[in-house]
Amino acid sequence: MTSTNGTGTHGAVIADTPAQQDDTIVELRNAGKSYGNIRALHGIDLKVHPGRVTCVLGDNGAGKSTLIKIISGLHQHTEGEFLVDGEPVRFSTPREALDKGIATVYQDLATVPLMPVWRNFFLGSEMTKGPWPVRRLDIDRMKQTADEELRNMGIVLDDLEQPIGTLSGGQRQCVAIARAVYFGARVLILDEPTAALGVKQSGVVLKYIAAARERGLGVIFITHNPHHAYMVGDHFSVLRLGTMELSASRDQVSLEELTNHMAGGTELAALKHELAQVRGVDVEELPEEQDLTAPVAKTGEGAT
Amino acid sequence: MTQQAAPAVTPPPASGPKESDGRTTRRPLALRLLARPEVGVFLGAVAVYVFFLVAAPPVRDGDSMANILYQSSTIGIMALPVALLMIGGEFDLSAGVAVISSALTASMLSYQLTLNVWVGVVVALIVSLAIGFLNGWMVVKTGLPSFLITLGTFLILQGVNLAVTKLVTTNVATDDISDMDGFGQAKKIFASSFHVGGVNVKITIVYWLVFAAIATWVLLRTRYGNWIFAVGGNKESARAVGVPVTFTKISLFMLVGFGAWFVGMHQLFTFNTVQSGEGVGQELIYISAAVIGGCLLTGGAGSAIGPVFGAFMFGMVQQGIVYAGWNPDWFKAFLGVMLLGAVLINLWVSRTATRR
Numbered sequence: 001m002t003s004t005n006g007t008g009t010h011g012a013v014i015a016d017t018p019a020q021q022d023d024t025i026v027e028l029r030n031a032g033k034s035y036g037n038i039r040a041l042h043g044i045d046l047k048v049h050p051g052r053v054t055c056v057l058g059d060n061g062a063g064k065s066t067l068i069k070i071i072s073g074l075h076q077h078t079e080g081e082f083l084v085d086g087e088p089v090r091f092s093t094p095r096e097a098l099d100k101g102i103a104t105v106y107q108d109l110a111t112v113p114l115m116p117v118w119r120n121f122f123l124g125s126e127m128t129k130g131p132w133p134v135r136r137l138d139i140d141r142m143k144q145t146a147d148e149e150l151r152n153m154g155i156v157l158d159d160l161e162q163p164i165g166t167l168s169g170g171q172r173q174c175v176a177i178a179r180a181v182y183f184g185a186r187v188l189i190l191d192e193p194t195a196a197l198g199v200k201q202s203g204v205v206l207k208y209i210a211a212a213r214e215r216g217l218g219v220i221f222i223t224h225n226p227h228h229a230y231m232v233g234d235h236f237s238v239l240r241l242g243t244m245e246l247s248a249s250r251d252q253v254s255l256e257e258l259t260n261h262m263a264g265g266t267e268l269a270a271l272k273h274e275l276a277q278v279r280g281v282d283v284e285e286l287p288e289e290q291d292l293t294a295p296v297a298k299t300g301e302g303a304t
Numbered sequence: 305m306t307q308q309a310a311p312a313v314t315p316p317p318a319s320g321p322k323e324s325d326g327r328t329t330r331r332p333l334a335l336r337l338l339a340r341p342e343v344g345v346f347l348g349a350v351a352v353y354v355f356f357l358v359a360a361p362p363v364r365d366g367d368s369m370a371n372i373l374y375q376s377s378t379i380g381i382m383a384l385p386v387a388l389l390m391i392g393g394e395f396d397l398s399a400g401v402a403v404i405s406s407a408l409t410a411s412m413l414s415y416q417l418t419l420n421v422w423v424g425v426v427v428a429l430i431v432s433l434a435i436g437f438l439n440g441w442m443v444v445k446t447g448l449p450s451f452l453i454t455l456g457t458f459l460i461l462q463g464v465n466l467a468v469t470k471l472v473t474t475n476v477a478t479d480d481i482s483d484m485d486g487f488g489q490a491k492k493i494f495a496s497s498f499h500v501g502g503v504n505v506k507i508t509i510v511y512w513l514v515f516a517a518i519a520t521w522v523l524l525r526t527r528y529g530n531w532i533f534a535v536g537g538n539k540e541s542a543r544a545v546g547v548p549v550t551f552t553k554i555s556l557f558m559l560v561g562f563g564a565w566f567v568g569m570h571q572l573f574t575f576n577t578v579q580s581g582e583g584v585g586q587e588l589i590y591i592s593a594a595v596i597g598g599c600l601l602t603g604g605a606g607s608a609i610g611p612v613f614g615a616f617m618f619g620m621v622q623q624g625i626v627y628a629g630w631n632p633d634w635f636k637a638f639l640g641v642m643l644l645g646a647v648l649i650n651l652w653v654s655r656t657a658t659r660r
Contacts, residue, residue: 136521
């Protein structure tokens with residue numbers, strides 16, 4: 001699939017490097033972020049490997065968005081360490097993160113609705129030709145490349161001139177993923193890509209997440225849907241109130257446990273006894289605390 | 305215009321590679337053309353032209369046509385950068401008085417210090433670009449609506465224009481600079497005219513069309529043009545994919561500054577003096593020309609060729625009313641009607657374009 005004809009400064013296609021043992025691309029060590037006196041996030045440990053999908057789950061306000069903003073360069077962390085290829089980094093703009101191969105597909109899609117599909121595909125990294133005073137967009141090559149890349153990801157569009165706003169949410173999501181893959185992303189951050197989508201469209205997006213993994217990308221998949229996460233994930237981290245509640249690989253956690261952790265986890269189990277005393281609340285189906293066998297991430301602050 | 309409904313029964317798309325998704329039907333050419341705002345304003349301009357051709361016989365004369373085009377060009381040269389700025393998602397209320405500020409700077413500096421007028425011209429350019437930069441910088445850094453920021457600079461410039469002119473010349477107008485060094489040369493560049501087939505054509509018409517051609521090329525064929533659409537369409541998305549939003553916005557404001565300088569120099573070298581109280585209200589004319597030309601007030605859509613027709617409509621109406629022998633007070637009423645019509649069409653276009 002790698003379009004080797006996409007030469008020039010653009011479209012640096014991921015080299016097919018064999019997976020090594022210690023190949024962590026992105027690593028967070030005890031990282032955190034405070035906005036003034038509000039600690040949005042603290043004690044976060046996260047590793048991203050090529051060809052693996054790391055799922056970050058959490059309820060609204062758990063700190064998922066803050067986490068990806070740090071990794072994608074929109075915000076800076078205020079505690080701990082953030083390493084890319086083993087080197088500590090501190091991005092001040094998304095451009096720097098992109099240059100390191102970290103691409104983000106945002107919840108609000110990061111597309112410009114009124115612009116044509118092909119212009120959106122190359123936005124910020126346009127192909128040009130000609131010397132400076134008359135340096136211009138290489139429109140034919142961009143259209144052709146966009147069409148090829150979208151077809152490679154299984155997206156077929158009749159008319160790349162149509163404004164991207166006319167596409168469905170799932171299609172736009174897929175265009176954004178295809179763009180990130182084409183522009184040499186090594187790490188793909190997906191911010192709730194299935195949140196606003198229907199069942200079928202979500203399936204399509206999950207398919208492209210798997211496709212991106214097959215192509216050797218490290219994927220950070222942010223979601224609050226444990227079912228979607230469990231379908232593609234290799235590693236699961238559950239965020240709660242700004243800290244890590246759970247960090248487990250696929251063989252350490254079942255879908256049921258994952259769902260329980262999402263739903264409130266250990267706290268809910270403790271609540272079971274209190275609820276049992278209230279009439280009309282059926283607690284039989286709730287898990288006991290000891291049922292939750294998955295390794296619970298230790299929080300640096302000792303917070304519950 | 306009707307939205308083409310998809311056929312009620314479509315075969316489910318086959319899995320695997322396919323040549324087309326079969327979900328878009330090609331709309332008739334006429335419909336697609338009409339949906340383009342430039343085409344709409346072109347038809348509007350033709351309608352206004354034909355109307356005055358019939359209603360005001362003097363318009364048919366070549367000289368009056370040149371006059372109408374000249375009137376249009378003075379609006380049109382400024383409407384271009386204002387339109388680009390609008391596509392970039394901002395607007396500049398200080399554009400009208402900034403023209404006068406620039407002319408005043410050049411005029412008073414040259415006269416009071418008895419310098420070559422070119423010194424004044426260059427300093428005026430620097431001042432105009434600085435005003436543009438300041439507008440853009442404040443808008444980008446504060447995140448406040450450009451309406452508020454440039455309303456502020458509009459009021460400041462209006463006051464400074466009057467007060468400083470009175471302070472320096474003890475008059476509301478600047479002194480005549482027509483006998484100063486370099487005046488003839490500068491007049492040749494900014495305010496000359498030439499004859500084509502016995503018709504006296506002002507040079508601003510040529511500048512207007514050349515600038516419009518350059519702006520169209522930049523907008524549609526360069527990265528910078530792509531960025532203008534992007535920062536106007538969705539600033540956050542543009543930033544996230546690596547578009548230099550701050551640079552794009554500030555440079556657009558500076559482009560308006562450049563336009564203000566150019567028109568200011570034209571006025572200075574046409575009339576030899578500058579009335580310090582002028583320019584108020586012109587900014588709304590420029591903005592209206594851009595909106596009538598199909599630029600979306602909220603940014604992200606528009607063209608450079610649309611405002612050319614928009615400015616032509618204004619020039620046509622302004623002069624046409626005079627040639628028809630009507631009360632010129634009707635001009636503003638005409639403007640209002642054209643503006644409202646254009647806004648409604650714009651609204652419809654953006655809704656169709658984003659409809660899922």
